[in-house]
Each structure stands twice: as C-alpha cells, then as structure tokens.
Amino acid sequence: MLLLQIDTALIIEKALLIIVILLGSLGIAMYATWGERKVAAIMQDRIGPNRAGPFGLFQPLADGLKLFFKEEIIPDGSTRFIFILGPCLAMLTATMTSAVIPWAPDFVTPGGHVFSFQVADINIGILFVFGVVSLGVYGVMLGGWASNNKFSLLSSIRAASQAISYELAMGISLIALLMMTGSLSLREIVAQQHGFWSDGYFTWNFFKQPLGFIIFFTCSFAELNRAPFDLPECESELNMGYHQEYSSMKLGFYLFSEYINLFVSSVILSTLFFGGYNFPFMDQVAGMVHPLLYSLICVMVLLTKAVMIILFVMAVRWTLPRFRYDQLMKLGWKSLIPLALFNMLVTGAVILWTMKK
Amino acid sequence: MEIYDILFWVLSAIAVSCALGVILSRNPVNSVMFLILTFFAISGHYILMNAQFLAVVNIIVYAGAIMVLFLFVIMLMNLNADVEPQKGQLVQLAGVISGGILFLVILAGIKSAKPEIMDKTSTDIGLITNLGRVLFTKYVLPFEISSVLFLSAMIGAIVIGKKEETKDPDAKAERVN
Numbered sequence: 282m283l284l285l286q287i288d289t290a291l292i293i294e295k296a297l298l299i300i301v302i303l304l305g306s307l308g309i310a311m312y313a314t315w316g317e318r319k320v321a322a323i324m325q326d327r328i329g330p331n332r333a334g335p336f337g338l339f340q341p342l343a344d345g346l347k348l349f350f351k352e353e354i355i356p357d358g359s360t361r362f363i364f365i366l367g368p369c370l371a372m373l374t375a376t377m378t379s380a381v382i383p384w385a386p387d388f389v390t391p392g393g394h395v396f397s398f399q400v401a402d403i404n405i406g407i408l409f410v411f412g413v414v415s416l417g418v419y420g421v422m423l424g425g426w427a428s429n430n431k432f433s434l435l436s437s438i439r440a441a442s443q444a445i446s447y448e449l450a451m452g453i454s455l456i457a458l459l460m461m462t463g464s465l466s467l468r469e470i471v472a473q474q475h476g477f478w479s480d481g482y483f484t485w486n487f488f489k490q491p492l493g494f495i496i497f498f499t500c501s502f503a504e505l506n507r508a509p510f511d512l513p514e515c516e517s518e519l520n521m522g523y524h525q526e527y528s529s530m531k532l533g534f535y536l537f538s539e540y541i542n543l544f545v546s547s548v549i550l551s552t553l554f555f556g557g558y559n560f561p562f563m564d565q566v567a568g569m570v571h572p573l574l575y576s577l578i579c580v581m582v583l584l585t586k587a588v589m590i591i592l593f594v595m596a597v598r599w600t601l602p603r604f605r606y607d608q609l610m611k612l613g614w615k616s617l618i619p620l621a622l623f624n625m626l627v628t629g630a631v632i633l634w635t636m637k638k
Numbered sequence: 639m640e641i642y643d644i645l646f647w648v649l650s651a652i653a654v655s656c657a658l659g660v661i662l663s664r665n666p667v668n669s670v671m672f673l674i675l676t677f678f679a680i681s682g683h684y685i686l687m688n689a690q691f692l693a694v695v696n697i698i699v700y701a702g703a704i705m706v707l708f709l710f711v712i713m714l715m716n717l718n719a720d721v722e723p724q725k726g727q728l729v730q731l732a733g734v735i736s737g738g739i740l741f742l743v744i745l746a747g748i749k750s751a752k753p754e755i756m757d758k759t760s761t762d763i764g765l766i767t768n769l770g771r772v773l774f775t776k777y778v779l780p781f782e783i784s785s786v787l788f789l790s791a792m793i794g795a796i797v798i799g800k801k802e803e804t805k806d807p808d809a810k811a812e813r814v815n
Contacts, residue, residue: 360665360667363667363671403690404690404765404766405690405691405694405766408691408694408695408698409694411694411698411702412694412697412698412701412702414702415697415698415701415702415703415706416697416701416702418702418706419674419706419709422706422709422710422713423667423671423709426667426709426713434713437713438710438713438714441706441709441710442710444706445703445706445707448702448703465766
C-alpha cells in the first residue's frame with residue numbers, strides 16, 4: 282500500500298516544491314495583470330501603466346495594497362458564510378491544478394537520489410485537472426448567489442451553464458488526444474513528445490491534433506471566462522457580474538484567481554499540445570550543460586511557452602468582440618461538440634488504419 | 639491502528655455526518671453543499687481502494703456536473719428556508735412511513751449480506767487499464783445497454799422540454815440547449 286510508506290524526506294521535498302510552485306504561480310499571476318494592461322495599451326495605441334517603478338513594474342504591488350486597504354463590506358442581505366466561501370473556493374481551485382504538471386524531467390543527484398519536478402504523478406493526471414476545473418465554477422456560482430443581487434445571480438447562472446456546456450466539447454476534443462497517447466498521466470504525455478522531430482514527423486501533439494487543439498483552446502477561453510466569452514462579467518449587461526457586491530481582498534481573490542487560472546491553463550495547454558518542457562535539440566543541450574542547469578532550462582522553456590499563450594489570449598481579448606449569449610450556446614453545442622466528435626472519429630479511424638498496416 | 643484504518647474511519651465519519659447534514663439542513667443550498675462534501679468523502683474511499691479513476695470520475699460527474707445543475711435549479715427557483723411552505727401533518731406522516739419502510743429494506747439487506755473483507759494487497763482493479771478491460775470484455779453488453787438507456791433518457795428530456803412548434807427557429811435551438 283502506497284499510503285503506508287510515509288517518508289519524511291519526501292514530504293519535505295514535496296512541500297518545498299509546492300511552495301515554490303505556489304509562489305511562482307502567484308508571482309506570474311500578479312505580473313499577468315500588469316501584462317494585461319500593457320497588452321491592452323499596446324493594442325489601443327496607449328502607453329499603459331508607467332508611473333509605479335520602471336515601466337510601471339510595481340503597479341501590481343500597488344494594486345494589491347490598494348485592495349488590502351479597501352473597506353470590507355458584507356451586504357446585509359447576503360448569506361454570510363457562503364459569501365465568504367465563494368472567493369476562497371475560487372482561489373483554492375485555481376491553485377490546485379498545478380499539482381500534476383511536470384515542470385521538468387527528473388533530476389538525478391550525484392548521490393543517485395531522483396528529484397521529480399512534479400508534485401504528484403497520479404496516473405489519471407489529466408482527469409484530475411478536469412475534476413478541479415469542473416469544481417472551479419462553484420466559487421463563481423456560490424458567490425453570485427450569496428450576494429443576493431439580481432445581477433450577480435444572473436451572472437452566476439450564466440457562468441454555470443457556460444462552464445458545463447464547454448466542458449463537454451473540451452472533454453471530447455481531449456479524448457482524441459488521449460487515444461493517441463494511450464495514457465492519462467501528464468508525465469507520460471510529455472515524455473511522448475520528446476524533442477521536436479522524430480521518425481519523419483513532429484513529436485508535439487499540436488501537429489498531430491490541430492483540430493483538437495483549436496477546439497480545446499476555444500473551450501478554455503470559455504472556461505476561463507475570458508473575452509470573447511466573458512459573459513458572466515460583461516459590464517454592459519450585468520454591471521460587474523458575480524463580483525458586484527464584493528469589495529476589498531475578496532474581490533481581489535476573484536480577480537486574482539482568474540489570472541492564476543489563466544497561467545495554469547496556459548501551462549496545461551503547452552503541456553498537452555506543445556510538448557511541455559521539451560524543445561528542439563534537447564538531447565544535445567542535455568549533453569553539454571550541468572544536469573541542474575538543464576532542468577532549469579526545461580522549466581524556462583515551459584514557462585516561455587505558457588507566457589506566449591498568455592500573451593495570445595490577452596491579444597484576443599482586445600481583438601474579438603464579445604459574443605451574445607445565444608451565440609455562445611450555439612457555438613458550443615452546434616459547432617464545437619459535433620466538430621470534436623468528428624475529430625474523435627477521424628482519429629480513431631486513423632489509429633485503427635495505422636495499426637492494421 | 640494503521641494509517642489506512644485511521645483514514646478509513648475519518649472518511650466514513652465525514653461521509654455519514656455530511657449525509658445527515660444533507661437531510662437535516664433547512665436551506666437547500668446548504669444541503670447541496672453537504673452532498674458535495676459527501677461525494678468528496680466517497681471519492682476519498684475510492685482512493686483508499688486505489689481506484690483513482692473512479693474517484694476522479696465521481697468528482698467530475700457528480701460534484702462537477704450534476705450538483706452544479708442542482709444548484710442551478712435551486713438558484714433559479716430561489717428556494718429559501720423562510721419561503722419554504724410547511725408541510726401538512728398527513729404529508730409528514732406519509733414521509734415517515736415510506737422512509738421507515740425503505741430503512742427496513744436496507745436493514746434487511748445489510749443483515750443478510752455476507753460482508754467480504756477487501757484484500758488490501760491486490761487492489762489494482764480500480765486502475766483505468768483494468769477497469770477498461772473489464773468494461774469492454776466481460777461487461778460489454780450491460781455497458782452498451784446503459785449507454786442506450788442514457789441516450790433514450792436524453793431524447794426523452796428533449797421531447798418533454800420541447801414546446802409546440804414555433805415559427806422562430808432560434809428559440810427552438812435555445813430550448814434544446
């Protein structure tokens with residue numbers, strides 16, 4: 282039984298790794314808010330934040346401080362406990378997903394000890410991600426309901442129906458990918474995309490599943506409540522959506538959890554489709570540099586890919602107009618799900634055909 | 639006590655107390671949240687049995703989808719403890735009788751069952767490979783039939799939810815969604 286062998290050294294090692302990952306994702310989420318403003322500014326031909334520190338780099342700190350010092354208001358008509366629980370749940374689910382991401386290949390110390398850059402290698406890694414994502418909607422739903430405000434309620438209902446609808450297409454598009462990899466473990470999926478080119482074709486899943494990637498990416502926009510699918514918080518119809526009644530750090534938690542989600546989902550996208558920490562000529566690089574440096578390069582490669590995706594997502598926000606609600610539902614159920622099913626069938630047929638040969 | 643037993647008893651206590659919370663709490667939203675916690679405790683039991691796939695699917699399907707729909711309906715109907723009408727004496731009596739009969743049936747079932755102690759050493763059956771193999775070989779017929787059952791339930795829901803023919807094609811699409 283796995284549970285019986287409790288190893289203190291392992292627990293300390295994992296705890297350190299968790300702290301580093303948590304702080305890292307918080308830091309990146311913080312600077313994602315800065316990046317969002319800069320991207321928006323560039324897209325709209327403005328300068329963006331430039332007062333706090335060089336290039337406005339201290340702007341996120343200033344924002345955080347401002348949120349901390351704001352007055353905390355809990356409305357009289359709200360359901361108090363659930364009102365507080367909402368943002369906590371949003372934050373919790375946002376930070377949980379990073380546990381199954383393999384950040385770099387295993388690092389073997391000279392003493393022969395294997396250090397894994399993954400908090401938990403569970404054999405159903407990608408399903409764990411799905412489980413946490415499907416729970417993520419509770420933060421928005423409960424918060425919106427507990428606020429006792431019509432706008433918040435409408436917004437939370439929108440969020441729930443949107444999340445459930447797009448989870449389906451997302452899951453089906455992923456099935457096609459999983460049929461090819463034959464494993465649910467993220468570690469295994471990344472290991473199969475080793476390098477960049479082998480046997481006369483790209484190893485990255487993006488080149489094997491381009492349609493699957495497009496469907497998955499579109500659905501992740503909806504799951505993240507990002508524009509053009511940011512209907513739960515569309516200000517022209519619902520004022521501020523589900524965080525209408527929130528103030529101070531509880532509002533901060535909601536806003537912040539969205540950016541953590543953005544970061545984590547970009548990492549998962551690059552893990553699933555863009556080879557994770559793999560990069561071209563990685564074997565040659567591994568032979569040349571110190572193993573620890575090699576691990577760090579791998580982490581940096583993964584982060585670079587994630588940052589590219591984040592920048593793309595931000596650029597999309599200022600490019601596409603927001604969908605109408607019925608258009609959103611129509612796109613999800615009438616285009617993405619049939620397309621994902623088609624992709625799954627084609628993938629299955631191709632796999633059968635190549636197996637027969 | 640081994641850690642396995644400690645975890646088992648803790649999870650069981652959580653599951654039972656949360657299940658009681660579901661039926662005892664006045665506010666339907668609280669009931670839903672207790673039910674979600676119960677599902678988590680049950681998933682914990684699955685993990686103890688090394689059935690990680692079942693544990694995660696339990697979370698995704700029940701906690702992540704079905705309970706969201708429950709919450710959705712409760713929110714739309716705006717059920718609250720104070721608005722909820724008090725049931726009449728007759729209804730309460732009927733509830734007690736039918737619940738008691740169900741309890742008797744369950745009690746009889748437990749009494750006649752021969753409890754088997756789970757073998758902790760060979761519990762690979764819950765892993766996804768083994769589960770898939772069993773589902774698609776030994777139990778393939780029940781598996782396929784249950785999928786047909788789900789399909790017919792879905793079609794039935796659409797038929798019931800469909801109003802009489804309208805001229806507006808968009809409105810129709812909306813309802814199907």
